[in-house]
Amino acid sequence: MPFPFFAFLALWVCGHADRPGEHSLMVELAKRAHGNHCQDHILESIEAKMGANRKEWIEGQSIGFEAALRPLFAVLPHTPTGGLTANAARYALHRVFVDARGWNVNGLEESKLYALSLAQNGPAELPPLHRILQGEVPQEVESAFEKCSADMGVQELALLAATLDELVHQEVLQQVKAVFKAKKLPMFGHIDDQQLQKVLEQVMIGYICDAAGIVSPEREKYIDGKLDIKEKYPSWLNLQNFLHSIQEVVLPTQATRVDFEDLTNVIKELNEHYGRWQNGECQVLSQELRQLESECPGHVPLRDFYSSHFSRGNWQFTESVAYLRSLGALEESQREKPKLISTNYVLGANNCVATSKYYSQCCLNQCDGHLRKLEKAVAKSEVAPDDLQAAVKAVLPEPDMPALVSKKLVEISQKPGQAGRVALHGLPFAEWLHHAYPRECPAPKIHNLPEELPGHFETRNGKSPAFSDEDMEAYLKKLPEVDRDQECHIAWTEEPVETWTMESPVESRRLLEVTAPFSSLWVCACVGMLLGGLVASRFTSKNPQASNESQETMTA
Incomplete structure (x- = not known):
């Protein structure tokens, strides 16, 4: 009979599939063998409620998004069944939209991911991923995405990205129509x-x-x-x-x-x-800040930042201390000598333009390029410190203070729950990247202050996000003179180590270690059952007698 044969064959093949990447691949193969019902359900809902033309457009766009998502999908933390964890799915979409479009999609902001990863119940507090669609698709389509959200594969994520892309396209149509109508221009001429x-x-x-x-x-x-x-x-x-x-x-x-x-x-x-x-303007801004650096690369004494508004005519350097703090752009370990974190300032919402209700155009994160190279080099989500250090040496520029940051990788791997590895997409390594490459990599935001566009900050707080010249001069009088001979000191946080998994890192790893042999066998058995079932159904559909015998056996 084909059914047990395929089950046995799948179990034999899976004898070597005990690594997370191979485990995820087998889950994906299982989905494909039986037909990706989740993906099909989403597309059917889109066609039924949004029309065949929009469904065709979304399906076509999803091909490019899927190709962009696959390299990330392979190295981000997975659930035991092979999908992406909630935070990892958000991060994957964020990275793809930034890389492909330069869009910072509302609800996918990278700084919020790091803040949420520190919360005790971070993943449980996340809003549903389909909320990035802003309720602009029919309820049936939202429900289809919601049913697939617990364990999203790469195809479902690609469809979600393509659906958002299509909504932006519709938004563009409405904006152009509004201008045509206001200016009494011919819609069909x-x-x-x-x-x-x-x-x-x-x-x-x-x-x-x-x-x-x-x-x-x-x-x-x-x-x-x-x-x-x-x-x-x-x-x-x-x-x-x-x-x-x-x-x-x-x-x-x-x-x-x-x-x-x-x-x-x-x-x-x-x-x-x-x-x-x-982003060309962003690079100019980065160069202006670099000229103001003192003892620490990638950091500007706050006194010099504000003084340059008067001495150098830097018209944009006017953000208030409160607004800079909400951006995560202040380094205040020495409170009497605050510093501006240049990369966080450049990447902040203060330099974004809200060109859509769905996203903002912001400066591009140069650190993503470093991460892409490391992801390709190590091809996994958790790495031994020696291996990670070798990959850094092979594919990235030499870090600032190489001895210090290399030692820190070992310290990160020895913290509770890390089992001698460093999570490539966890908060501690994000902080390591900032210390190693302070001019390219932002400091992870560890407080829960919302990062807002200037107008939204003023509406919520009732205060201007910018200092007036008088306020700036008054604040400068409070700051001590900058000591140019001072050694660089940037503090490391001692926050608990968290990674983007559904459980805590140690629980997740123990779960995988204990259940990996059984889960792999279970997944492989499912593959065999699905393949066997498909063959058996075709066999019995052509052979009514065999079908009756099978039915009798099941009844018995």
Whole structure:
């Protein structure tokens, strides 16, 4: 009979599949052998409630997202059944959207992941992952994603990413329609290239106003040109040139008249590439901060940060102490000598532009590039310190203070629950990366203060996120002079070691060690049963007598 044969074959094959990656692969093979019902259910719900065209668009986009997710899926912490843990799934989507689009999706912010990983019940407190869709899909589609959320595989994550991407596309359509309607432009006719440029500029001015918390009627005055947007966004001329370059790429060079669909394609392309363009400004900002460094690389004495606003004309260095603290951009281990953490400042919400209700365009995290190289080099989520140190030496630049940070890797691996390994995507290694590469890697945010756009911070706190010149001068008088000969001192946190697993690290590892042989056999048996069942069903469908005999045997 085919059924026991396939079960036996699967058990024999799985004799060597005792590693987490191979275990996950067998689970995925089991899903595919029986048909990925979860993925199919999501697509069926999308087609039934959102239409065949939108379903086809989402399914097509998911291919690219799946390819981007697979390398991460292989090295992030998994559940015992092979899916990603709740925090790991969020981190994977965050990384893919930042890498592919430069989008910081609302609800997937990396700093919040590290903060939540410190909470006693972090994963249980996380909102459902499908909330990133902002309730803009039918309830049946949300329910389909929710049913798959307990143990999401790479296909389901890719579909969720593609669905969000499609919602952004629909949002773009609505924004363009609103501008056309306000300016009484023809929806089904043509406009000339000057009108096109004007519409693009008005859409971008709207984004800038939203990020700065500028509301009507002042917002309309900026959009109409009655107020100069350069006062709020000094890089406006550079942005205009970028808009023009996008037009040249998307539209035929000989086109002098375009229609609504052409304009929509231009803005879609703009949304996808704006984050990369904006990152050029972020690099300039990083260089300005580097010139202000004193004894510690990647850190600027707060006194020098504020003083440069007056002495160097750094117009953007005005954020208040309270707002910098909420961004996680202050190093206050020596409270009388606070320092600005340059990378956290550059990556903060203060440098984001809210171009969508679903995401913000923020500066790109250079540390993600370091992590990608390490993920490829070690190909697992937990690594022995010697192996990790060898990988760092092989694929990354030499760290600052190499002896100190190398010793720290051993200390991390010896903490309770680590079993001599370092979690590649845990809080302690994130902090290690910050100390090793302070100009590229941010300090993990360990407090629960919300990181907000300036306008949202002011609304919630009733205080301005920026100092006035008078407030800044008053604060500078309180700070002591900077000691240029002082040695660098940046404190290490002594928070409990946590990794992104459903249980605590030690419980999760013991569970895997105890149950791995049995779970592997169980998974492999399931594969065999599924394969055998499929063959048996085909066999019996062609042989009614065999089908009757099988039915009688089951009854007995």
